Amino acid sequence: MAQKIITVYTDDLTGESAEEVQTHTFSLNGVNYEIDLTSDNYDKLFEALAPFIDGGRKIGRTKSAATSRKVSNTGPSADEIRSWARQNNYQVNDRGRVPAHIREAYQQAH
Known part of the structure; x- marks a missing residue:
């Protein structure tokens, strides 16, 4: 039996399906968030956060975030x-x- 698996990438904000959807992470008040967005919606997110990013200080990535990315990628x-x-x-x-x-x-x- 042949099996065909189709992966559909969907923008979490609009529900739009597109091949260009990418996963983005951000954090606020110690809570990490992950969202899948098309490039247009990512641009909107970045524009909205830009003044806060410019005024903020980078603290780097945590080891747990880097480790979880490595562990979850089995392919x-x-x-x-x-x-x-x-x-x-x-x-x-x-x-x-x-x-x-x-x-x-x-x-x-x-």
Whole structure:
């Protein structure tokens, strides 16, 4: 039996489905938040926070945040998928989320 898995990326603010949706994290009053946004909505978030970011001080990332990212990523890295995609004549950007159709092609090939 063949199985096809389709991943749909959805903007948490609008419910819009798009390949360009990326996950962003931010923190306020010791509470960490994560939100999936299209680039337009990320720009709105960044513009809204910009005065506070400019006036604030960076304190760096915590070890637990870096560790949790490493632990939760059980699949291939974006760099591995990009390398495979280029070898297989897919056009892929050097940065940002790897498009869903390329991730699916990678999964089907492996």
